[in-house]
Amino acid sequence: MPSKSEEEQATTTVEQYLKSNVNSQYANVKSFKIAGSMTIAPTMATADTTSLDDLWAEQNIDKFKSAGYSTVALYDVDKDSAYYVAYVQSDITDAKLVQALAAKNNTNAELRKDVIYENGIAYVPKKYDPNNDTRMQLLYATSDNSEAKTEVTVKNNNVEGDFIENLIVTSKLDSNFVKFNITKGNTELDYYDIKSLKINGKEEVNNLSFWAINDSTIIINGVPASINKVEIELAKETILIKAGAPAWYTSPVMTLPGTWEFGHEPRVNEVIKIFNTHNTYYGNSQGGRTGYTYGASTHWMNAGTVHTAIAHVALGWKDAPLDDLDRFTIASLRTTTIPAQTVGDIKIPSIPEFSMVCSHIGVNANLDYQSGYNNGAKSDPGLRVRIIAKYGNKLLCAFVSPTAMTQAGAGLFMIQYQSGGKAYVQKTSANPDAEALTKLCPLYTLAGAKYTFYKDKECKTSIVTVTTDKAGKSNTIKVASGTYYVKETKAPFGYLLDKKVHEVTVKSGQTVKVAVKDRPMLDPIRAVVQKTVEEGADKNLSVKGAEFEFKYYPTLGDITKSEAIRTWNFAADDNGFVRYDDRNKISGDELFKYKDAPIGIIGTYTIKETKAPKGLALDERTIYVRIAPNAKGTRTIRTFSESATFTNPVEIKDGEALFDHIEKTQKVNLHLQKVDAETKQSVPQGYGTLEGAIYSVFRFDPLAAEDEFVADIVTDAAGKAV
Structure with a gap:
């Protein structure tokens, strides 16, 4: 069912809002060029919530209601401005915006205080990467009566049918989608009718992970508070059929046997020329042939003679009266047989002999009109097919064959068709041996990988993007027959980005699986600690014998809310190295291993000295280390902090120990x-x-x-x- 309510009233598009509300202090709207995108993350809390810190305080967890996120278009409206602009406002009734914070869009979420929020618009400095590198957290204090509103604007391009042009959709805050109808009466809507669909200004028409149509109802996936504006444009060439089969669909017009497989979606007025057919003129002899005789029709008779009118329709000279397709009483003196063949990207089945009427008109061997053309033989191959209507899985077509014995064959027939094929992505781990490790940490997931289908090898012209679920399977898409190039554009968390371009051929009527593999991110931890003695200390002191406790938590968040699932104790060697291997381990759990070699996995580690060497002071600190994917999903990054909340993290360079530890000598105070x-x-x-x-x-x-x-x-x- 649709969202809670729908009401026709005035709306504005994202660009209209920006044009009217951008502060000239930061930019002057001169044009609308999409530079990229950013993420908005609205969070709904109770009315007494004062800040995000207040919300996430452990004692206030009951203040949280719901949260969501979505990407919005980031515009460059002024090349002379230092800012990009984006519409980021949520329309929530009986609510108050308490706080708006911008941060880098990664796990560390470093604050970006120079991002400005004003009147529903974010001003993002151009020094930041425009490719979804910035996130805006919006905290709303809400009541039990609060609801999210989504503005829907429709551009119908004068398409046949009854449409709503402006709509306000009201949804419950805890919903996971926004549903609405833009049609009225019996007008129907399907995927092919949508030319453009923008969510928060960002084009998503080819991204079917964000939206769907079910029984003419449009469904936008996401928390309603993050779906602020939806802009829809209908395709100009759309022919919408109202509920209930049209008259021609239920007429006595013959349906030819077999199914025509189109590599593209067939179009009304499309012409197909078939040169390999067997056409025969029988004169007055009709015995033993399939087909039927046509009935009387006033509309067709007004066109002159019925048989000539059919040929005119096939040649595109006039349209057929689709509401008056009764049988005609004209003898069927011609027949046509179509062998199985492929014409362009259309696979035509073998069709046995069927009847056609005689039409006194000149149609040449190229299947075009030519006045006076005539082949004296009784048979002249070829068939011109014009699609004059479509509904469901059927096409109504007008046929005409070349003129032989002074007459061309003509007829109206229905054909069953299917267009294109289907495809989906199935992702698995490239390292089955590592699955035992990845199962230990819930951060590793096959869900959320995005693969884009492109028309070209260079992957510049995209068709559609699919998203995988936790089983690694994406949504199934319908595409025209042909060859596509599939590339991962976003890796699932904990896995390396698949840089390979996968070539796949989709045939009509087939469902193709694109099998892909991702390698989990593993970190070759070589040294846990590099231990040295402070400068100026007694040269007789040794770092050997220092002991450290090393723990692993399967989270990148607050470890105080998590339990360590591995604990190890290591001792430093003569050179002060505490290596992550069995030689330095003195007790504890089994090390993480891949192919018998010690390895690290994504998560949080703690390091604490438990025993100092003789003459050296015990370090009371706990060091927190995170191993996490980088923003592009191409490698792991390691950082450490002396705070459990991971403030002021420091990046650990490749090849370095997780922690460089300087031993301080024991001090003797002489009194x-x-x-x-x-x-x-x-x-x-x-x-x-x-x-x-x-x-x-x-x-x-x-x-x-x-x-x-x-x-x-x-x-x-x-x-x-x-």
């Missing part, structure tokens, strides 16, 4: 107290003083077998020296 030898007190007798006594401090160097001077300390008036 000296001088006292009177007789009184044993720190107060001098008479005119004596305890101040100014000098003591030299030495340390014994066992390698040199001698004392080494450290420093002189001097007592104060109280006899103390430090």
